[in-house]
Amino acid sequence: MTAFLRQETLYIRRRSQLLRDSAREEDSAAVRNYLRLRLALLQQRYCVTLDQLSLKSRPASLRSASRLTVEGDSPRCMSRSMSIGMAQTGSQSIEGPKGPPPAGSVVPTQQAEASKAIVGGTSIGENYAFSGVHHIFDQHADSVTMVKFAHNDQGLLACSSLDGTLSICQVAEGEPRVLHTLRHHSAGVTGFDWSSTNDLLLSCGEDGAICLWSSTTGSCLRTVSDQAGAHVLSCLFHPLNSNWAVLGNSRGLVQVLNISTGHYPKGGTSKVAGQVTALTFDSSGKTLWAGDDKGIIISFLFDLGSGGLRKGKRCVVNEGAAITSLSARAWASREAPNPTLLVSATCNALLLYRVVDKEGGLRLKRKFNVAHMYQPVRSTFCPLMSFRQGACVVSGCEDCSVWFLDVERDTRPLINRLQGHAAPVLGVTFNYNESLLATSDATGLVIVWKRQ
Structure with a gap:
């Protein structure tokens, strides 16, 4: 029985990989129903979250769930949100992994x-x-500080540079080429992130600006200034809800930003010892880690409904060594x-x-x-x-x-x-x-x- 269950789970995971490339927008109702069932099975067995599945393999209703609406922008610039948790609605967060898997749970094997x-x-x-x-x-x-392929995409690549620009390139279809050069920052760009649907880019820079871009047109949709007027050294979207962004600045502030409104929510800012040079979420979006230039990593628990942060644990990697x-x-x-x-x-x-x-x-x-x-x-x-x-x-x-x-x-x-x-x-x-x-x-x- 155990061997059967193991093969069953491996089959489900393999099907998820295959559908990344084979699923089409015009799928039949039967295929869309199958995709919904597959998503439910994966979430139930593995706590797989929406960001871990291919955009192409999601039903239309789920694809639109993580998109973002900027208040005051026209529908031509931004997709209408069918959000699983708009930043100020108070909706409940999606359950995800909360630590090491319990004894007896299904884990990867060599079979x-x-x-x-x-x-x-x-x-x-x-x-x-x-x-x-x-x-x-x-x-x-100047230095290219970061490169990152789009989620579940074979050839869409973005680059950020200390020359104050970002570029979006296509490297897999035909002759590799630069699609867009993004110009709005007045100083070096220190980092960026793709939204879960790849239609948006979020960037931050030494000018204290946080910019939201359309990846399809290359236009700047919104600019927000750091609330402390400091250099912003790191930024990322929340993996489940692209209305939320997290920023780290040179004054030691970890800040949550409602990118759809341009406001910093109450309870969404926390102070660490040094400059916040690196950020990452776990796949569930519940745990955030922030690294600083003093060699310390702080964990935070993120509230998807309110955007609040609560400090978790502190880990000293190496005193005085920046986490990059x-x-x-x-x-x-x-x-x-x-x-x-x-x-x-x-x-x-x-x-x-x-x-x-x-x-x-x-x-x-x-x-x-x-x-x-x-x-x-x-x-x-x-x-x-x-x-x-x-x-x-x-x-x-x-x-x-x-x-x-x-x-x-x-x-x-x-x-x-x-x-x-x-x-x-x-x-x-x-x-x-x-x-x-x-x-x-x-x-x-x-x-x-x-x-x-």
Whole structure:
């Protein structure tokens, strides 16, 4: 019976992957009904949230649920919201994972025939070998601080730069090209985020401005100033409701912003010790982690209805070492079925933490030596979970290379290095199926690598 249940759950998860590419907008009523049932099964068994499923594979009613309406903007600029929780309606938050899975719950296993079919019989090192450079972008005149592929999209890539601009590029369809150059910030752009439906971009900068953009037209839909008049160093959308955004500034404030109204809600601002340099949510949107330039990570519990923040746990990574990147994942690997946090810090370290409680408490699991002392280097989990033993992450590095690490290996965790940049590598991002990797450096160069 246990084996049957395991195969059943693996089948459901595999179907979710396949439908990312095959589902169409004009699906029949029977297919739409199937998709609703599949969503319900995934939420019931895995606590999978809406942001973890492909936009293309959602019913129309669910696709519109996370969209955002800006008050005062015309319908031509913004999609009408059918929000699962407009910022001031007081609606209840969607339940998600609250910590390590209970004993006896279904977790990933090595009996993963579907995953084997995806990646073939290659080793984990061969799986992250690259055939060479797919394209090089050089439209930015200063450091590209961040690169990020759109959610569940093979080739839509955004870049932010200290030259004060952002760019949106298409790298998968036809000849790679720059679709839009976004100009509104008067100083360097420090970070950005895609909305769950990819129709919006949120950016922040050293000018203290938070800008909301249409990714289809490249136009700026709204600008909000930091309430303390400080540099805004990090920003992200809430994973379940794009009406909420979270910002981190140079005065140590973690701030929730209702992006649809431009207002900061009461109870949505909290103070930490240093400049807030990195932010990330867990997949449920209930737990937020903020890293500062003093080497401390603070967890917060987020209230989806009111936008309120409540401090959780404090973790000292390394005193005086800035946290430059945070990335959360529900499972690190099939052998480590616990929520984990990947941390880049300016102490020549890439660290993997296990999330140990419902308040976002952290316990160090592994530490890796990566050349990183001065630059805002970022890292991320590789999106596909391999059937093999191990879990891979990719990180920028100040030695001008891109590092691939198996965080489950006790010895020789470095499985590959890409060398093509002539300056410290700052940003790294995979598209959803790992066919393309984009990296950026301190001179403004963006390289898109193609997997074998």
